[in-house]
Amino acid sequence: MAHGHDGGDIPEVKYEYLDHTADVQLxxxxxxxxxxxxxxxxxMFGYMTxxxxxxxxxxxxxxxAEGDDLMGLLFHFLDEWLFVFSAEDFFIPRKIVITEFDMENFKIKSVGYGEEFDIAKHPQGTEVKAITYSNMQIYDKEGQHEVFVIIDI
Structure with missing residues (x-):
């Protein structure tokens, strides 16, 4: 009888796979x-409640916010608003109005109208952890003004 490698009994399975989607595209x-x-x-804020x-x-x-280019501007614009929510007083805007949109120097000034996030009042959605440059797309042409941004959740 041939003796192959014998590692003994196969151990009981003590693991599982948990599907986890770590990002969402806006x-x-x-x-x-x-x-x-x-x-x-x-x-982005609509996703949080x-x-x-x-x-x-x-x-x-x-x-x-400002950036070195249009993508950088969009990234930092989202990131600055995320910072206001996460690091300051959990302010969540319902409406965003850009008051200055400088596409030559890539600078934005904006105002958000909203209130402090209150878990008793606002049903919690999914926390946004970070903005990414992954597969970011910006279209700015006649009849098509749209952006795609992937955020980490």
């Missing part, structure tokens, strides 16, 4: 690129 559009940028920030309509426009907060 797709926003508008009649102008500026509106698409505003909608993109709005979509399961009922965005519970957010009231009681306060306002100003956010500025």
């Amino acid at each position: 797709h926003a559009w508008g009649s102008t690129l500026q509106e698409a940028f505003e909608q993109c920030v709005t979509s 399961t009922d965005y309509n519970t957010v009231e426009m009681k306060q306002e907060k100003e956010v500025e």
Whole structure:
């Protein structure tokens, strides 16, 4: 009888696979690129609560951002708003208005109208951990002003 390698009994399975999607793609559009940028920030916050309509426009907060190019500007615009939510007073805007959209120097000034996030009032959605450059797309041409951004959740 041939003796092959014998590692003994196969151990009992003590693991499982948990499907985990670690990111989501935001797709926003508008009649102008500026509106698409505003909608993109709005979509990010809409993802953080399961009922965005519970957010009231009681306060306002100003956010500025700049980048080296258009993608950098979009990235930092989202990132600055995410910072306002996560690092400051958990301010969640219901509406974003860009007051200055400088595409030559890649600078944005914006105002968000909303309120402090309150778990008792706002059903919690999915926390956004980070903005990414992964597969970021910006279209700015006649009839097509839209952006695609992948965020880590």
